[in-house]
Amino acid sequence: MKPFKFISATSQEQAVTMLSKNAEAAYLGGGTNLLDLMKEHVALPNELIDIGNLKLKEIKATTGGYSLGALAKNTDTANHPLVRSNLPMLSKSILAGASAQIRNMATNGGNLLQRTRCSYFYDISMPCNKRVPGSGCAALEGFNRMHAIFGWSEHCVAVYPSDMAVALAALNATVKVQNSKAERTIAFRDFHLLPGNHPERDNSLTHGELITAIEIPKNNFSTHSAYVKVRDRNSYAFALISVAAGLHLSGNIIQSAGIAMGGVAHKPWRALKAEEFLKGKVATTANFTEAAEIEMAGAKALSHNKFKIEMGKRTLINALEMALKG
Amino acid sequence: MEDSKKSIGKGIDRIDGILKITGKANYATDYPAKNMAYAVLFKSTIAAGEIKKIDTSEAERYPGVLKVITHENAPKLNPEGGLRGGALLQSPQITFHGQHIGMVVAETFEQATAAAHLVKVEYTKKSEKIDFEKLAQTPEMPKGKELADLVRGAGKSALDTAEVKVEETYETPIEHHHPMEPHSTMAIWEGEKLTLYNGSQIINGAQSAAAATLNLKSEQVRIVSPFIGGGFGSKGGQWANLVLAAVAAKMVGRPVKLALTRQQMFNSVGLRQRNIQKLSIGATKEGKLLTLAHEIISHTAVDSEYIEPCGDCTKIMYAVPNSLISYRVVPMNLILPTYTRGPGKSTGSFALESAMDELAYKLNMDPIELRIKNEPEKDPSNGKPWSSRTTVKCLQEGAKAFGWNMRKLGPGTNKVGDDFIGYGVACGTYPARQRESSAIIKLKLKDRKVYATVEIAASDLGTGTHTILAQTAADGLSIPVEQISVKLGDSDLPPAAGSVGSVGASSFANAVNDACTKITHELLAKSGKQFFVRPTAAQLMISENTAEFETRSNSKAPADAEKFSSHSFNANFAEVRVNGITGMVKVTRFLAVTGAGKILNPKTARSQIIGGNVWGIGMALTEESVIDPRYGNFATRSFADYHVPSNLDIGNLDAMFVNEQDIIPNKMGVKGIGEVGIVGVAAAVANAVFNATGKRIRSLPITPDKLL
């Protein structure tokens, strides 16, 4: 590990100012991702600004919906009565991730910014464009069983690992951030990026920007939603495929659907085509299947992950069925 | 002694349990020492070639750094000294990715780690041999004589005329041991004497290998290893870390701690190799085996051979007149494979017991019945009589306890919701042996109570050696367990076998038991009296008011043991639920029924068996180390990628022991349970998956993608 300075911020402004001044500084949330990356010599900050004491831990109802403090712990968020009863899909997605111990440490802001689990990214003896831009992508022709089937580029085929973010995408969340000049809000679909020519960039934050909250608009999915995660073991594994699905039904007609997939792309993959297809349709297995097929038609597999296309289709249908059951 | 008064056979708590849960049990790097320095290894990033240039200057200038050691300044060691895996910093040659190429010694672990990143290495690369799939098409004959082709009767040719045939290929991946305690060593020199604190399954083996490698006499080296955080074979033979710590300590003139990181464990301390196993079975329509062939292709290091004996179960499990067992191997630029729990038997039984299951389905016969039908009267491999064999008992008692009759024969017919339910069975075996060991018993009389100390250079992997030896001495001396202390894990103690190959319990317990018998005789002789009822050692100490007394004895396997074939046997029963949509598998119930002779402590024994079962389930469902053949490096380097099973993957585990008395292999009738607990497990799970889904997965692990 490279030596670093450690500072505990006492106010939001102080944190933002200090980080903005030093291009090699990083915020420290729960540390469950950043410290691992530092031990592996992948992240090399020379200064850590601990934001653990900032008052950004509240989970509350707002006029338009709900607000989750960036520093609320994943466990507290998943178990909060507001989240459990109004955003069950979010609660389930958080609990499907990591382990109880990690969720107890992990913060909502940190969760959004966790980096890919591509094993080449973690191994500094391997080429990786995300870690060292221009060095090549070892996964493109390598062991890419866990990797993307949507939206990848030849510069990077990694997937974004968060479960929580998949539900947030389906729920149309926004991310509230503060920089040294102002506050701004970023729509979830614009928050995480596809790799394109710049896989070193995971998201649209600029250096110094602090996530303060995640906001979720009111929705009509709470009685019909599901989070289904397929993984190599029943707990403590990243998704091969995951699907967050919410249905707004009147009778058996789908008014609207919110669907996103995890384990398939460099960002939570909003299944817009499936959503569009389902709008106004009857909630039947046949329609769910057609929606899944339409969505998966755009998938492009790599050498080791062809199974993800069939698995993705099945999981999509399954999540919609589970959402329908409620 | 009456059975009810005996300590042996009782499931008492571990005598070292409190020490462990209160953190007072010292593992290798827990010992305090003044003026400690820390060594951190750095590794090659190519798989084959040579170091052209190594620039350590920046690392040397880093704060706190005491020394950077590479092949350019390391002392000359003896690479034939008995350590495994090379990597002793003796030359610029690179034979595998992740070979140690140097170490930084610094005031702190953090400084050493940071400085290790500053070493600059230039290589001359050679083309590496690492693509197993390609290389396996042109394998070589192994060098080891015990791995020569073994043909009985007409060998495989009898297959041509068989009425029913199974010919299938089974694959198992590279696995890693990953004990909870990664390998770590603390080295302290006092003049020409060296003490190495190091988790060692074989204390005297570690001592002689370290001494020989360092060009020292054995007496100059002391190994201290009272507690080991697991080893599973990876701490049986010792690896470079053991002596590199000593080299570093010598070069900086201070005590040195050297601990591997979890990531370094992937290419530092061996592995279970990948195997391709072809099973060919020919049988009559009635299910009598006519021929059984097991052809194995595996890999080893480029400069040294270790091949796990996958054909061992096949040699002895079934009565069959014609058989073939063959091994072929490809040397690869990869660390030397090594003993890994149930070496050969766990992976070999996956192939054999899957194929038997396939045969049962072809014959439309219950797989238990098929096995019983082919039960051999004698050891088919050598014609020796069994000292005892419990396969049939294990199958029958297990079937009853497990509710085997609830199994639905037709695959895919037992469905609850989205889940398919299936039952599987598979058998296993492991040799029972006693190895030469010595022990000292020291008795002390205090306040009319007798206290005993047992001394033996045995090892305790965490399995309960301390406890079973206290129980053995308690019965041998007629002293309560609480008045016995056990000293082990130190090469200054009387030499003993190791905790390897399931010889530990039998070798250590018999040595202690013999020492108890001897000391009782000696006390009797010393008293000069005749007794009507022979008094116990404790009674003699008190009646003769002897303050202190000790003896030492040496034990070996009984002379007749070799005339028999002695093994532990088991039958494994698995119930799985397979989600029909996602392909995710959960083992909802697992029962292992084991015949392993005398069970010294049912509680620690049960833990051993279910521990083996868990790893077997991991082998079946989750564990796989993947190499990227373009680099020769593992693409799975952390527990995020190398999946050991989690609690949610496994429901109820249960272990039963069949009653078995067999004093042929050793006087106490102990057969050993450490290895057999994993044998047959993966096959039972895979067979259950087939019963559930109708999908026969012949390549482990059975991940969800394979069941779509």
Ligand SMILES: Cc1cc2nc3c(=O)[nH]c(=O)nc-3n(C[C@H](O)[C@H](O)[C@H](O)COP(=O)(O)OP(=O)(O)OC[C@H]3O[C@@H](n4cnc5c(N)ncnc54)[C@H](O)[C@@H]3O)c2cc1C
């Ligand atoms: C073994 C293991 C298994 C896991 N399995 C899963 C899984 O199955 N599913 C899943 O979803 N996750 C999983 N995780 C990941 C886990 O969810 C994340 O590590 C965690 O959410 C990160 O939160 P943190 O607060 O600890 O982040 P940190 O490690 O503290 O920070 C992560 C990044 O975010 C930045 N940051 C933190 N807070 C802010 C803020 N408020 N504003 C701006 N930047 C900020 C930091 O600078 C850093 O770059 C796993 C992790 C581990 C170690």
Ligand code: SF4
């Ligand atoms: S997929 Fe992305 S993260 Fe993985 S090696 Fe390629 S560039 Fe790096």
